[in-house]
Amino acid sequence: MVVIKILLVDEDKAFLEATKLYLEKLNQSYIVSTVTSVKKAEKLLNKSVFDIIISDYKIPGKDGLAFLTDLRATGNNSIFILFTGNVEEDVIIQALNIGADYFIRKGGDPKKQFKELSNLIQKSVKNIAQLRKAENTINLERKAYQLIAESAIGRAQMTNLCNDVLRDLITTLSFNIGTIRLYNQETKNLTLTAFYGTEKEKRQLAIEQNIEDDNKYISTLVAKSRVALISADVNKSEELIPFIDRLHELQIQSIITWPITSSDNKLLGVVHLASKTPKDIPSEKWIFFETIVRFFATILERRNTEELLRLSEERYRKLVETSPLAILVTDLTGKILMINQESLNLYGGEKEDELLGRSAFALIAEKDQKRAEKNLDMTRKKGRMKNLQYTMLRKDGSKYIGELNVTLLTDADGKPSAYLGVVQDVTKRLRTHEVLNLNQQMLQKQRDELEEFATTIAHDIRGKLQIISMYNSMSDSDFVDKVDQQIIEMTNFLEDLLFLAKEGEILGKFTSVNLTDLATELVAELKSLEPNLKINVIDLPTIKGDRIKLKQVFENLFINVIKHADASKVDVVGKDFPKKHQIEIQDNGRGMSIDQQKEVRKAWTKESYASFGLLIAIKIVEAHGGSMGFESEEGLGTTFVITFPKSVM
Template structure:
């Protein structure tokens, strides 16, 4: 009776498990295996398959269901016959289907699966369909193949062990014969009952097994002779041995111990099972205490119960922690269960505020028709996704949601309830709208920007505005082509700089604006400034670049730089001219003051000198003595020298602007040479002349002033040579057809280094006689003609005087 009750309980557990799995199918489809339901026919036609089928073998659930023979077609040809045979056998045996086989994925690759399936029945025991899970074991299978040598080694070792076992077969056979002879009478009576039992049955004496039936052998994977005569702990997992030994000890000592318990059994292949044991009280058999035990493998039952418990716990956890709202309703759309988020999203405080309501009460009236159509589609297809409805909160406010709805069926395959997964997408939709508006604004601004704007993602240009097309010469289609290399837009000398900046951006660093050279389609280099920013574009990191063509700016800078240099040069020139003019004015004023003084002195001295000369003349007429005549001659000589000084002072004070006329410079020089040679004929001086280049040349100048200059310079040259053989060289030539240049060189005593800068100062002289106005007058006369007079001299070596006078008069 208890057995019948137990089977009824097991059947009820299976029904509950089935309904639980069907009810929450949508929530457990995330496990890393393919869950399926197949018909009980020869080819196991697929009725349902979980979404993982697409990830593991490449077929979508819709493709898989659409072709009823797809599983058979994709089954590896080498495995097909064996697997079909295994499936066929479970149709009659009703045992679980456990098999390892290969399938050919959509892309042609081979995937290994371990398939666990069971035949599910209704409450009346009628088979409904095959339900199972396919686990991807490709990786472990490959590891098994790679460890073939290790397996072969283990097989060899096992063979040695089996040989040892064979040696003990004789002893075990003799034990069995003894056992058979002792129990022959009882065996004849009870053999049929024991051997036909589905439960394992065993007898034990003194801790050793003395009998096992076929069911017990099969349960643990042993043959009869491998158990009989062995310790009864052989079939117990090590972790339970101590517990069972304690139970046996208590039983022997007469303590009350339950005769029904469970332990972890250890099979021959070392796998473990959950075993339920029912033991009899100890009885005497062959004068020795004996225990009769009944064993039942309840592994699947316990696993099913555990899965049911875990499924319920997982479901409760999902309802509590899911970030999306979950609502379960019956076929009339009446709410029967809600998650924590569903309570929160609808503005409620507890589940009771929603349970019992109709789902349509939460949907705005204008969406009711669409919602009803959606439920009809769910009833037909089993699931619909990404529906959008406007829902109403408790306070009457509305929000937009995205909803996935699945159909839950009972064990008979009849629709039972709906599960809806709801997500508030109000903010997302608003963000999407703002994003679209932002993108439209960006494109409007970017397309008409005076700057080039681009977006570079992973080294590819994914956006370029009109300015890019206009400046660079490429069409937008060329920019966006997958074969377009953006580095072709960069001049060779700038590529390293740009690529280094892009690498820094890739590491998340910001780069300040910098200048570089672009290269347009025609190969022309364009100077530009680029500003870049790291952005998110279509869900990925990208670089937004704004490029300004600064060609015009660079040209303007070049012009400004050129004009700046020219202006600075002009300013310097004018400044120098102004400084020269200022110095000339200062000198002119000083010379003018000196000239005024000289004229005053000359006037004041000339009158007394005239009286002295008249007195000397009168004395000379009256005095006849030789000595007196000599003194009078000396007085006359000094009077003459004084008059010469006065004349120079007067000449200096009376310098006027030149009276220009055409003169032959060669003739004037020749007259000056003749005058000087006559004047200094007593000196041993040779004059060398090189004047052929100007022999027939005329210039516009004041002949008297030019003559005064040459006479003064020649006088200085002659006077600088004494007590030795002297030489004077005079050379004339032209410069740029604008100036005539006269160079007078002597080998006289030269000028001290400290005095060279003073030689043009009025009244500066180192001579015993003279006013120190000669060179001052010469420089002033040459300056009045627009020319220059320069002197170079080295002490005891000589002096070089260079006179440069314009060929044509200076116009002011």
């Protein structure tokens, strides 16, 4: 479950309380915070990151536009929804231009307002989840590169290396306990070489494990099989049943146990991570884990001789050298000590001497240098700074946006010795993101304007029709009834047009709908339109849906038969399939020729006004997650086929 943090900004405390209650009741994954002023909002944003910000326009101290402007200026890209009362159109346009994602006007039907707000949040949640997954994958890949580079430059002692790798695995994947056991070929024992956890846990786990004799340990099971064992919930894994008592004793809920093997599949050791809470373990974490373990296994293969260690170091220097990311090492003052080829490529240089010995700050635009110096000081204190963006300079004076991750390196005594930087050009990515945001805003604006225009025109036409109807009611003409009928048809036409033009949610409250009862009820209502038409309703399913809109589907299809089919009988039959409900509405009328069928399908594709009734039926069915089509043969009748997925029902 993706947790979504939402910040509400509005001076109306009652509105804040009601909206918070509504959103948190709507979805348990929403965590809603409320403030009554921009000043309080900014203070809270300095401490916490929010996925979505919902703000009024008129707020004490600073209005919503100024608030939004400041947010975007500081690099805050949270989804921003302006939820306000009556404001001028230019305010709305200005809000969208400076970075608002959506706008909702207060007033009118509260249920519709909150439904619209809910829809916008749901759309945003999907985008947020995708962005988080993509960012997580990228960050894990960067982490793997950094670990490789640091190990190539840093630790010489195997114990230190094991502890460093284990610590980074534990903290990156958010586990609680970890061990690395190295395999002794002579004794057949797995010996504890690195440990992460409490002293008590260490005493419980610091047992020599012989892979020939011991069958009560997970590590020996993995060592024998050479197959990784990954469980997000140990209570649900059959292979862990023999070890469940020991796992419960240690309060372990999730594990990753991975064999360390050589290039010819010889056992070198086992890495074991454990968590005291159930963990989601997506595929990107597997890839990260496997990358580090493979790298680690390669080092273990070459640990016994100086020559092999030298070759190992050379190999990983080559890995750094051929990395698609720019990697550089500086001393504690920022003087460049080492670069890889990608660093030179990014700078636009030809020889290492162009960068070696220079200050890394000289590669950063003057306007960002002070911020870079402060961030380097923070790296010294924290050990690592991530996703720092600066305007960077190339050799020819051109500029690009560089994203930088910096890690503090330490010597064998743990004292700071250098900085490791990983840089990539994100200019294209940021520009693409800006263009996408701009296009999204423009499209949303155009859709809103079009819908508002259509609503206004429809309102005016309704008014004119009402006037015509009033004058017609005072007339003595023989055509009063015919004129009234045309007015009714024109009004219905307008309602259909607005329905088809409407964006977003078109359905009302979902209830359990017995389609047999619904269709039978409708047959009785339409009997007077065609007394000689026999409609048989047989075994229709019960589904979850909007009863009013589902009735409209059947009504449009029945009226279509009455008007166009020249049929004497209609069979409405339900069929049950493993994953779907299917409903067939088959008449024995005149049917359609091949050319007529092409015209109908063409009209559906182009949303022709000549087939509004069927278009509305399709839109309602699709909004329920279903589909609609037809089959016809001239002289034998037409069958409309509707399907609803059981998973949605």
